[in-house]
Amino acid sequence: xxxxxxxxxxxxxxxxxxxxxxxxxxxxxxxxxxxxxxxxxxxxxxxxxxxxxxxxxxxxxxxxxxxxxxxxxxxxxxxxxxxxxxxxxxxxxxxxxxxxxxxxxxxxxxxxxxxxxxxxxxxxxxxxxxxxxxxxxxxxxxxxxxxxxxxxxxxxxxxxxxxxxxxxxxxxxxxxxxxxxxxxxxxxxxxxxxxxxxxxxxxxxxxxxxxx
Amino acid sequence: xxxxxxxxxxxxxxxxxxxxxxxxxxxxxxxxxxxxxxxxxxxxxxxxxxxxxxxxxxxxxxxxxxxxxxxxxxxxxxxxxxxxxxxxxxxxxxxxxxxxxxxxxxxxxxxxxxxxxxxxxxxxxxxxxxxxxxxxxxxxxxxxxxxxxxxxxxxxxxxxxxxxxxxxxxxxxxxxxxxxxxxxxxxxxxxxxxxxxxxxxxxxxxxxxxxxxxxxxxxxxxxxxxxxxxxxxxxxxxxxxxxxxxxxxxxxxxxxxxxxxxxxxxxxxxxxxxxxxxxxxxxxxxxxxxxxxxxxxxxxxxxxxxxxxxxxxxxxxxxxxxxxxxxxxxxxxxxxxxxxxxxxxxxxxxxxxxxxxxxxxxxxxxxxxxxxxxxxxxxxxxxxxxxxxxxxxxxxxxxxxxxxxxxxxxxxxxxxxxxxxxxxxxxxxxxxxxxxxxxxxxxxxxxxxxxxxxxxxxxxxxxxxxxxx
Ligand code: SF4
Numbered sequence: 246x247x248x249x250x251x252x253x254x255x256x257x258x259x260x261x262x263x264x265x266x267x268x269x270x271x272x273x274x275x276x277x278x279x280x281x282x283x284x285x286x287x288x289x290x291x292x293x294x295x296x297x298x299x300x301x302x303x304x305x306x307x308x309x310x311x312x313x314x315x316x317x318x319x320x321x322x323x324x325x326x327x328x329x330x331x332x333x334x335x336x337x338x339x340x341x342x343x344x345x346x347x348x349x350x351x352x353x354x355x356x357x358x359x360x361x362x363x364x365x366x367x368x369x370x371x372x373x374x375x376x377x378x379x380x381x382x383x384x385x386x387x388x389x390x391x392x393x394x395x396x397x398x399x400x401x402x403x404x405x406x407x408x409x410x411x412x413x414x415x416x417x418x419x420x421x422x423x424x425x426x427x428x429x430x431x432x433x434x435x436x437x438x439x440x441x442x443x444x445x446x447x448x449x450x451x452x453x454x455x456x457x
Numbered sequence: 458x459x460x461x462x463x464x465x466x467x468x469x470x471x472x473x474x475x476x477x478x479x480x481x482x483x484x485x486x487x488x489x490x491x492x493x494x495x496x497x498x499x500x501x502x503x504x505x506x507x508x509x510x511x512x513x514x515x516x517x518x519x520x521x522x523x524x525x526x527x528x529x530x531x532x533x534x535x536x537x538x539x540x541x542x543x544x545x546x547x548x549x550x551x552x553x554x555x556x557x558x559x560x561x562x563x564x565x566x567x568x569x570x571x572x573x574x575x576x577x578x579x580x581x582x583x584x585x586x587x588x589x590x591x592x593x594x595x596x597x598x599x600x601x602x603x604x605x606x607x608x609x610x611x612x613x614x615x616x617x618x619x620x621x622x623x624x625x626x627x628x629x630x631x632x633x634x635x636x637x638x639x640x641x642x643x644x645x646x647x648x649x650x651x652x653x654x655x656x657x658x659x660x661x662x663x664x665x666x667x668x669x670x671x672x673x674x675x676x677x678x679x680x681x682x683x684x685x686x687x688x689x690x691x692x693x694x695x696x697x698x699x700x701x702x703x704x705x706x707x708x709x710x711x712x713x714x715x716x717x718x719x720x721x722x723x724x725x726x727x728x729x730x731x732x733x734x735x736x737x738x739x740x741x742x743x744x745x746x747x748x749x750x751x752x753x754x755x756x757x758x759x760x761x762x763x764x765x766x767x768x769x770x771x772x773x774x775x776x777x778x779x780x781x782x783x784x785x786x787x788x789x790x791x792x793x794x795x796x797x798x799x800x801x802x803x804x805x806x807x808x809x810x811x812x813x814x815x816x817x818x819x820x821x822x823x824x825x826x827x828x829x830x831x832x833x834x835x836x837x838x839x840x841x842x843x844x845x846x847x848x849x850x851x852x853x854x855x856x857x858x859x860x861x862x863x864x865x866x867x868x869x870x871x872x873x874x875x876x877x878x879x880x881x882x883x884x885x886x887x888x889x890x891x892x893x894x895x896x897x898x899x900x901x902x903x904x905x906x907x908x909x910x911x912x913x914x915x916x917x918x919x920x921x922x923x924x925x926x
Contacts, residue, residue, distance in 0.1 A: 261780070262773050263652060263752050267892045272873045276522065276536040278496035278543050280605075290894050299536055328773060330653040333686065334892060336494065336588040338604035356653060359688050360588055360602050363619075367606035418620070420480040431606075432507070435614040438474060438482060442510075442616055445473045445484055453580070455709035455717045456486055457513070 246369045248428035252350045253396040253407060254323025257314055258387040264327060265334035266361060270343040274299055283339055284346030288314065318391045326383050327354040331372075332361025341365045351397050353404065355380055366421050369428065371397065373404060373415045382411065399426055460727030463693055464624050464659045467599035467724070471582045473616055482616045486581040487593075490517035490553070490608070491567045492544040493873070494586030498609035499547040508551075510615035515553040516576045519544055520566045521873045523559050525836050525863035532559065537874065551612075555707070557840075565839025565865040568592040568806035572676065573841055575705025579694045579721040584611055589806050589889065591682045594691035595675035596698055597724040599659075601689045622688045623733040625658040626726075629666035631741030636923040638816070639674035640808060640887070640906035642666065642738070643681040644746035648756040650736060655687030658734065661726060662692050666740040672701040673812040680807045681889050684753040693725035745922050747793050748891050748904040750781035755891075757793060759909070759921045765789035784893055785901050786881065793919050796903070800884040801826075801833035801914040802896070803860075803907055805870035808887035809838030811845050813907040817887075818851040820911035820925060826859035827917030834861040834876065836868040860914065872897045885913035 274286045276299055285303035292315060294307040308315050314322070325344070331354040332340060341364045344352070351371040365372040375383075386406075387393045396405050399422065405412040424431060435442075450457060461469075473482040495517075502509070509515070522537035532538040541559055548556045555574065557564040563574070568589050571577040577593040583600035584590060586608040593600035607617055627646055647654070660682050667675065675692045682690025699718060702708045709717045744758035755778070757764065766778040766789065782789065787796070803809070803817050814837060826833045835855050837843035843865055846852055852862045869876040870888040878884050878900025887910050888895075891902040905913065908922045 262777055265752075265890075265892045267871075267890070267895050271894055271898070272871050275493050275873065276534075276540050278500070278540055280497045290898055296898050330656070330686065333652055334588065334890060336586055336590075336602040336604055338494070338497075338586075338606060341604075356656060358653075358686060359622075359656060360604060364604035364606065367604060418480065419478040420476060420618070431618055432505070432610050432613045435482060435610065435616055435618065439614075441473050441482070442484070442614065446511075446615070449484065453717070453720065455578070455713045456581070 246428045246430070249350070249369050249371055249399050249425045251396065251398050252323060253394060254350060255319065255321055256324045256326060256383070256387045256393050256395050257319040257322035258326045258384050259313055260328065260384060262328040263330045263333055266332060266337050266340040267334055269332065269340040270337065271297065273297070275337060275339055280342055281346060283343035284348070287343040287347040288312070321348065323348055323350045324395050324397070325349050325352045326380065326387060327352060328380070329355045331357050333358035336360045338364045341368045341370045345370050353380065353383065366425065369425060371399065371425065373397065375404065375413055375415055379413050460730035462624050462726040462730045462732060463597065463661050463691055463724060464599070467580065467582070468621055470580070471599070479620050480618060481620060483582060483619050484616055485584050485611050486514060487516065487576060487583040488514045488611050489567050489571055489583065489585035489590065490515055491521060491585070491587060492519045492540045493521045494605050495547065495608055496540065496543045497605050498612060499551070501609045502612055507613045509612045512552040513554045514615065516555045516571060516574070517544065517548050517553050518557040518564055518567050518570055519559045521867045521871065523866040524874050525866055525868045525876055528560055528864055562840040562844070565842065566806045566809065566867055568680065569809060569838030569842065572596065572672070573705070573839055575702055575708030578702065578708065579698060579724050584617065588683045589680050591687070591690045592676050592680040592806055594679040594682070594689050595672060597691060597694035597721065599689060599691065602683065622659040623657055625655060625660045625687070625734045625736065626732040627660055627662050627736045627738065629662065629664040629738045629740050631666055631739045632669065633666060633740050633743060634923070636908060637743050637745055638906040638908065639670050639677040641743055641746045642740055643678045644748065644753065644756050644904065645743055646736070646738060647681065647685045647753050648746070650685055652684060652752050652754045653686045655682060655685035658687050659689040659691065660685065660687045662690060663726070667692055668695060671812055672697060673810040676810070677807055681753070684889055694721045745906060745909050747909070747919055749785065749787060749793070750778065751784055751891055751893050752781070753889070753891060753904060755781055759793050759919055761793055763787045763789055763791045763793065794921065795918060797829060797918045798885050798913055799831050799882040800878060801830060801910050802869045802884055802886040802888065803834065803910050804836030804838070804868050805888035806838065807889045808907045809836060809842065811842050813887065814842070814846045814851050817907040817911040818854040820908050820915065820922070821858040821860060822854050824858055824915045826914045829917045830914055832861060833859065833914040834863055834869065836863045837865045839865050869896050871895060885910045885919065
């Protein structure tokens with residue numbers, strides 16, 4: 246996983262609550278056995294006018310000109326603004342894979358669904374939680390000012406406009422921050438506790454022998 | 458000492474170690490695996506040169522991509538076939554406690570076969586790369602869905618890095634009226650607390666109405682805890698749990714069974730335990746529920762009407778409602794009973810167990826699917842459920858009434874196989890998600906109980922099942 250430190254990027258506003266993982270990456274693309282290549286099908290049903298199937302050449306498909314990510318001013322965005330309960334629904338990690346593959350590095354929303362939130366961290370996509378009023382201000386700015394960008398500083402836990410005129414602090418668990426900043430492999434970290442796991446296992450088997 | 462909740466007990470008995478910030482290493486007893494969320498995890502393991510930690514924890518099956526008819530022809534969609542064959546190869550290479558591949562007579566939806574085999578036991582931690590893993594909490598287990606990176610983490614270490622959730626008690630008292638089911642109960646709870654209402658919580662479902670439910674009903678309720686945004690759903694262990702588990706293939710036997718039972722009996726919240734949030738529900742006046750929108754919280758009683766966004770004051774919510782109504786092709790204030798349907802789907806890990814099929818068959822018996830319904834399909838949750846239903850003659854009842862009787866799998870719950878809605882088609886479905894495109898691009902899903910789905914198939918539109926029973 247790539248480390249995440251400071252990201253400055255264009256901001257795109259997706260003004261809907263309860264955006265579910267079926268919308269983020271529809272099920273027909275889950276048939277892939279790879280981790281990459283999901284970007285062209287991110288928000289497939291909203292982004293294109295035809296029906297997407299795996300293996301299509303997406304560059305020739307008719308785009309929905311009204312979908313926010315298709316508007317020229319938001320092309321190349323790296324930061325996505327969203328509303329509450331973003332990523333609800335299934336556990337598919339294909340959702341953060343698709344967002345990353347599309348080019349997003351961070352999300353900003355008032356709340357996320359639990360599994361999705363977790364999955365983001367495992368892939369170096371930063372899901373930032375800010376209060377509703379901060380989101381309202383950000384949505385306004387992204388709608389009004391073409392080229393509206395933000396700088397996210399993970400070390401300092403801040404979101405700010407490049408000129409520093411607007412700034413917010415966000416909360417983050419220490420362990421997650423540590424892993425993201427250093428791009429750590431969690432499995433290797435856990436295997437560092439292999440003895441503790443084995444001890445636990447033998448105690449458990451002694452107390453609950455039916456779990457053998 | 459203050460009392461402990463069931464969740465406290467399950468959590469504390471699985472913590473291997475805990476960091477100062479509350480990040481814990483949690484031991485996992487049972488790892489359920491299916492073809493969609495596992496290939497990248499097995500590949501990651503291989504690339505890192507790692508071996509699975511405890512093969513006996515793995516129970517695997519192919520369910521999401523498998524067709525529900527013409528099994529002799531195999532899986533015709535080549536991309537689906539590769540995914541299923543990849544699981545075959547991965548399990549052949551690593552091993553498992555049990556694998557039920559495509560066309561095995563015990564194959565089925567992962568959340569149906571786990572309990573059916575006794576592979577889900579009280580007191581266990583159960584994970585799967587699938588959000589509806591919450592289903593297994595019905596057995597007094599701590600069960601939750603994980604992403605593919607976490608699947609790899611569990612394969613490699615038998616543990617997860619996670620944090621304890623807050624606790625919520627949903628206390629359902631009273632007796633469910635005739636024709637009103639576990640599905641209606643959980644839809645009503647979601648309607649009340651919202652799809653994010655359980656966010657950050659593990660929910661324990663308790664109260665007389667839950668204790669009176671069969672294991673099938675409890676699984677339906679816990680299955681949909683995730684639709685309320687909860688990390689997990691669970692129900693305390695009681696005699697109903699034991700009666701279901703006794704004699705299942707992977708359940709302990711003899712002396713071990715007795716020993717296990719003694720421990721399992723402790724798996725309930727202490728009377729003085731406190732919860733971060735308590736939601737009280739009286740089920741005695743509950744009515745059958747039907748969703749009208751594109752989120753499970755968009756739900757009303759069958760004798761109600763499609764709501765009017767103009768009556769909603771919150772602007773984001775109002776817009777969401779308007780968008781949902783447009784997608785669903787519905788006009789505000791329409792009577793639910795006046796909504797005609799095109800297809801019916803009885804199946805999914807929410808409602809495809811034998812009790813669900815019996816309830817639907819009871820309604821279908823001696824009647825016929827309405828002419829405006831293009832397809833009414835019944836998809837049993839597993840090969841064993843299908844066999845049981847056939848022993849009871851339910852397949853005949855369905856066939857005689859004009860339903861399709863299919864092979865087991867996820868099927869039109871998420872439409873990864875050939876079973877799907879066409880754009881604009883409206884479906885009465887016993888599944889758990891009514892998101893845009895869930896059952897096929899442009900398809901319109903209304904979530905209901907099995908009996909309500911069968912009744913809608915017969916009438917051609919939604920009907921109040923209480924008038925039929
Ligand atoms: S039946 Fe539906 S919800 Fe259940 S595991 Fe299959 S796809 Fe997921």
